[in-house]
Amino acid sequence: MKIEDVVCPFCGCLCDDLVVEVEGTRVVNVENGCTLANEKFMGDHRLKAPIRRAGNGWEAVSYDEAIEETAAILLDADRPLLYGWSGTYGEAQSVGVHLAELLGAVIDNTSTVCHGPSIMAIQEVGHPGCTLGQVKNRADVVVYWAANPIEAHPRHMSRYTTFCDGFFVKSAFRERKVVVVDVRETDSSQVADEFVKVNPGGDYAVLSALRAIVRGKRDLIPPSVEGVSREQLFRVADLCMSAKFGAIFFGVGLTMAQGKNKNIRNAIELTEELNRHTKFTISPMRGHWNVYGSNEVFTWITGYPYAVDFARGIAFYNPGETTSVDILRRGECDACLVVASDPGAHFPRACAEHLARIPTVQIDPHVNATTHLSRIQIPVAVTGIDAEGTAYRMDGVPIRTRRLFYGNYPDDLEVLEKIYRIVREARG
Amino acid sequence: MRVILKTRPREKPRIPIEAEEIIPQNFLRKNEITVFHGNKEKSLDDLFFVTIEGPAVSPDQVEVILTGDTGVIKRVGEYMNAGRIIIEGDIGMHCGNFMSAGEIIIQGNADAWLGREMRGGHILCEGNTGHYCAAGYRGEKRGMRGGMVEVKGNAGDFAAEYLSGGEVIIHGNCGDLPGVEMRGGTLVIGGDCARPCGNMTGGTCMVFGKASQFLPTFRANGSQEVEYAGKRYRMNLFRGDVANRGKGTLMVRA
Ligand code: SF4
Numbered sequence: 001m002k003i004e005d006v007v008c009p010f011c012g013c014l015c016d017d018l019v020v021e022v023e024g025t026r027v028v029n030v031e032n033g034c035t036l037a038n039e040k041f042m043g044d045h046r047l048k049a050p051i052r053r054a055g056n057g058w059e060a061v062s063y064d065e066a067i068e069e070t071a072a073i074l075l076d077a078d079r080p081l082l083y084g085w086s087g088t089y090g091e092a093q094s095v096g097v098h099l100a101e102l103l104g105a106v107i108d109n110t111s112t113v114c115h116g117p118s119i120m121a122i123q124e125v126g127h128p129g130c131t132l133g134q135v136k137n138r139a140d141v142v143v144y145w146a147a148n149p150i151e152a153h154p155r156h157m158s159r160y161t162t163f164c165d166g167f168f169v170k171s172a173f174r175e176r177k178v179v180v181v182d183v184r185e186t187d188s189s190q191v192a193d194e195f196v197k198v199n200p201g202g203d204y205a206v207l208s209a210l211r212a213i214v215r216g217k218r219d220l221i222p223p224s225v226e227g228v229s230r231e232q233l234f235r236v237a238d239l240c241m242s243a244k245f246g247a248i249f250f251g252v253g254l255t256m257a258q259g260k261n262k263n264i265r266n267a268i269e270l271t272e273e274l275n276r277h278t279k280f281t282i283s284p285m286r287g288h289w290n291v292y293g294s295n296e297v298f299t300w301i302t303g304y305p306y307a308v309d310f311a312r313g314i315a316f317y318n319p320g321e322t323t324s325v326d327i328l329r330r331g332e333c334d335a336c337l338v339v340a341s342d343p344g345a346h347f348p349r350a351c352a353e354h355l356a357r358i359p360t361v362q363i364d365p366h367v368n369a370t371t372h373l374s375r376i377q378i379p380v381a382v383t384g385i386d387a388e389g390t391a392y393r394m395d396g397v398p399i400r401t402r403r404l405f406y407g408n409y410p411d412d413l414e415v416l417e418k419i420y421r422i423v424r425e426a427r428g
Numbered sequence: 429m430r431v432i433l434k435t436r437p438r439e440k441p442r443i444p445i446e447a448e449e450i451i452p453q454n455f456l457r458k459n460e461i462t463v464f465h466g467n468k469e470k471s472l473d474d475l476f477f478v479t480i481e482g483p484a485v486s487p488d489q490v491e492v493i494l495t496g497d498t499g500v501i502k503r504v505g506e507y508m509n510a511g512r513i514i515i516e517g518d519i520g521m522h523c524g525n526f527m528s529a530g531e532i533i534i535q536g537n538a539d540a541w542l543g544r545e546m547r548g549g550h551i552l553c554e555g556n557t558g559h560y561c562a563a564g565y566r567g568e569k570r571g572m573r574g575g576m577v578e579v580k581g582n583a584g585d586f587a588a589e590y591l592s593g594g595e596v597i598i599h600g601n602c603g604d605l606p607g608v609e610m611r612g613g614t615l616v617i618g619g620d621c622a623r624p625c626g627n628m629t630g631g632t633c634m635v636f637g638k639a640s641q642f643l644p645t646f647r648a649n650g651s652q653e654v655e656y657a658g659k660r661y662r663m664n665l666f667r668g669d670v671a672n673r674g675k676g677t678l679m680v681r682a
Contacts, residue, residue, distance in 0.1 A: 077466075078465060078466030078467060078468055079443050079444070079466035103467070104466075105467070123566060124567055204626060205623070205644055208644065208669065208671040209644050209645065211672075212644075212670050212671045215671070215673070220670055262586075262605055266671075269627075269672070311464060312446065312464060312467075318565070318566060320540060320560070330442065332442055332443060332500075334466075
């Protein structure tokens with residue numbers, strides 16, 4: 001059976017034009033998707049049933065047993081951590097937040113290792129952003145700063161920028177100018193009209209210099225700023241100021257580089273400065289699929305987008321203190337529930353070691369690096385394949401994903417609701 | 429009055445203790461002082477051996493001494509307005525948050541957010557301090573507004589972020605972006621630092637060591653002599669941050 005208009009469950013682009021062919025409970029073909037999408041739909045590393053560590057190996061357990069034991073571990077903890085959430089849908093994330101409140105836990109999502117600093121900068125100075133549709137139809141200058149869409153978001157350029165014609169940009173390839181700023185040459189820099197190579201850690205200074213140029217302080221700029229010549233800085237500033245509509249997209253190369261949220265704040269303030277001359281917008285290239293949705297859901301319920309600490313009964317937020325990497329590195333938490341993400345693969349070694357020391361439970365369809373650190377793993381349906389729900393695209397547009405077939409797994413929501421019910425009963 | 433708080437051994441010693449009630453005025457007025465151990469509220473006696481010596485009629489006559497495994501105790505001295513706290517070892521995050529008067533002496537190292545948004549009083553840290561020393565809370569537009577923070581060792585990144593008033597003296601080195609978004613007050617750095625005062629709009633920062641990755645958006649403005657630790661130094665003067673129409677003063681040793 002061929003199913004049209006399927007939403008891809010991999011990256012923050014949430015491409016919604018895929019055609020997927022299904023035979024029984026298996027995807028056999030994907031059209032329109034990139035390589036990452038094909039691997040996500042057709043990959044087959046799913047865990048068959050819940051498992052629990054027994055000695056040096058694993059034993060199979062029933063769903064009910066695994067769920068009851070998970071609830072007991074969380075109830076017993078003095079500082080539980082609930083981490084992940086970006087690979088699942090909003091309805092399940094919402095139950096996660098309520099569970100954290102009931103437990104007095106810290107709940108955090110994968111923003112902590114990607115665009116958390118972007119959110120911190122937005123909290124300081126706001127966000128002159130727009131939807132991807134606006135960019136597609138209007139932008140004649142696009143800047144990718146410390147992002148490599150050809151590899152990380154393979155269809156971003158073909159659906160929204162370089163290779164995609166828009167309502168006011170009839171021939172994108174000729175009319176749109178693309179600037180790539182990065183510390184090294186990438187596949188994306190090779191299709192750029194202008195490639196700006198910055199010294200590692202030099203983004204903040206280059207952004208400050210561009211702000212000064214846009215303010216008319218050209219005389220202040222030295223011959224070279226962090227490896228970028230004054231002439232190139234003037235050229236890029238002129239290109240941006242003469243645009244009819246410009247869009248900056250930035251990646252984790254900027255959020256996780258030296259300066260972190262201050263880099264993003266500087267980029268936002270450059271965008272604001274450019275808006276004195278023309279229309280300019282700025283947007284993060286969100287990577288993990290529904291990470292934007294986790295920020296939305298956390299914020300509706302708690303007022304904070306990630307790293308929310310309920311230890312005192314009220315929500316407290318302080319990245320650097322209540323973020324999961326910091327909590328794990330300091331060895332603070334005494335139990336962890338990982339949902340729909342793989343910290344074992346992405347976190348620093350000290351964090352992974354602490355996850356292995358404490359009782360860690362993972363709710364995830366696949367065997368991954370975190371499996372090896374966990375005491376229990378509960379396999380679930382994959383959102384966007386055999387589970388459906390609401391997810392947010394990188395520009396904040398909510399999209400309802402589709403269930404392609406009914407499989408044999410419960411979904412995240414079902415499992416989390418069962419844990420929540422047991423905890424609520426225990427807590428009265 | 430002298431209050432001695434010695435930590436009791438704990439089964440899970442890395443779980444943070446939140447202890448904003450440990451301030452001198454509470455030992456004079458409050459019947460029961462509670463602290464949080466992770467997500468559990470406990471009485472002070474559950475986590476500390478408490479000894480009280482001598483009388484006091486006002487909070488400024490109260491001296492609190494913290495001893496033992498104190499490095500994970502957060503928020504000690506938060507909203508403190510009189511008296512003295514002496515910490516005989518390290519102290520956790522947010523020590524002296526919002527304090528308006530009194531004195532805190534830390535004989536070891538202090539974790540991040542030391543003296544966050546403090547309004548007055550004096551903090552002396554004899555060791556090193558973490559990131560965001562004397563800074564603001566997330567999204568807050570003003571950091572420390574008054575008083576004095578003195579660190580004898582080094583400070584982490586973003587020291588004195590959003591500094592708006594008062595004086596911060598770091599005798600050792602600072603990490604990245606000290607004085608970032610600074611808008612008033614004085615920041616003195618005895619050692620080295622990187623990218624001082626990005627986006628500053630006001631205030632004065634003096635760097636007596638080496639300032640690496642100096643930002644291109646500061647305008648040279650002559651030089652002058654300044655005294656630090658009993659010696660006179662010639663300092664190059666800069667105005668900025670021009671990227672932000674700033675009118676701050678940055679001085680770097682010539
Ligand atoms: S670009 Fe992203 S959302 Fe689009 S098909 Fe590829 S992985 Fe999926």
